[in-house]
Amino acid sequence: MLSSNSEPIIYTNITTNIDEFVLQGFPGLQTQYYKLLGTFFFLIYLVLAAGNIFIIVFVSYEKSLHKPTYVIFCNLAVADLAFGTTTLPRVIAKYWMSNKIISFHACFVQMYFVHFLGATSSFLMALMALDRFVAICNPLRYPTLIKNSTIAILCAAVWAANLLQLGVITARALSLTYCGPNLIAQCYCDHFSIIKLSCSDITSVKNTSLAVAILVLWGPLIYIVFSYVSIIISVMKIANKEGRYKTFSTCTPQLFMICLYYLPRTFVYLASNLGLDLGTDLRILLTMMCSFFPALINPFIYCFRTKEIKDILIKKFKQRQTRVDGKKLFNTK
Known part of the structure; x- marks a missing residue:
């Protein structure tokens, strides 16, 4: 709904049932920087999309990477790509085209995918920790316990469980009455930002979502901490210093990714x-x-x-360079 001067209608008190939300974004940002910020988010989306599509295509194409670890990597890349596609185009439109308005139901759809994909990523991180835990702490049993089929089933279970879980959370939020205000202090729709705008009693919905948030964020995190403590203890028992370094280096990428994912979220959650x-x-x-x-x-x-992955990329680059040099040599004769 737009007013006569094409500005979004912002309800400041309880008036009538609303049919749209207004995304506030960064309230302190001056308008002359909107285009610059929109360009920044556009570049982020390009890099995010290109990087995750590359991982999905490369791992799918390279048969030597059809292993449990890379099955999890691909699932995480799909979740990251979907999350960026769900949120960033709307953010870019806000700062490039001053498109602050999102319809009532579109906001709930976005909210659903934001939390569904976030929860899925969290549990996929736990699967990564499980994969490294078995590989390092129980290497002899790894081929029998961790198979492509086993990981594929676990990944499918993660997607399906979160699909249903967030469906219930979204349905409960949607059942509330929204009659103003309609200004969301965020760049995209998320659960807390929406339900606090309701003119219904949100105590039950808030407590349920809090329990789910603790389960989704701290449940996997507790297991991940346990897994990596066990991994570090096992690595320190290796007598050969080079062997310790080689073993620990296989899990440092996942450990770094986990820190990137959980530490900022935990800080924001505790602060709020x-x-x-x-x-x-x-x-x-x-x-x-x-x-x-x-x-x-x-x-x-x-x-x-x-x-x-690095070795395969280097090998392919050298093969390509050899072919290019061979063609140049042939053309000069």
Whole structure:
């Protein structure tokens, strides 16, 4: 709904049932920087999309990478790509075209995918930790316990469980009455930003979502911490220093990815629940960083910190260079 001067209608008190939300974004940002920020997010989306598509295509094409670890990598890349596609185009449109309005139902659809994909990524991180835990702590049983089929089933279970879980959470949020205000202090629709605008009693919905958030964020994190403590203990028992380094280096990419994903989210979550006032702009900035930075940086970690992928890329580059040099030599004769 637009007013006569094409500005979005912002309900400031309880008036009538609303049919659209207004995404506030960074309230402290001056309008002359909107195009620049939109371009920044556009570049982030290009790199994020290109990197994760590369991982999906490369691992799918390269048969030597059809292993459990890379099956998880591909699933995480799909989740990261989908998350960026769900959120960033709307953010870019806001700052490039001043498109602040999102329809009521579109906002709930976006909210659903934001949390569904975030929860899926969290549990996929736990699967990565499980894969490394068995590979390092129980290497002899790894081929029998961790197979492509086993990991594929576990990944499918993660996607299906979160699909249903977030469906229930979204349905409960949608059942509330929304009659103003309709201004979302965020760059995209998320659960807390939406339900706090309801003019219904949100206690039950809020408590349920809090329990799910703890399960989704801290459940996998607790297991991951346990797994990596066990891994470090096992690595330190290796007598050969070179062997310790080689073994530990196989899990450092995943450990770095996990830190990128969980630490900022935990900080934002604790700050909001302990009543720490970060300011709207800083809170939104931290949320955007912990949402997009892991998805942006993960493909580079796969390529430059995972030895197997790095070796294949170097080998293919050398083969291509040899063919190019051979053609040049042939053409000069």
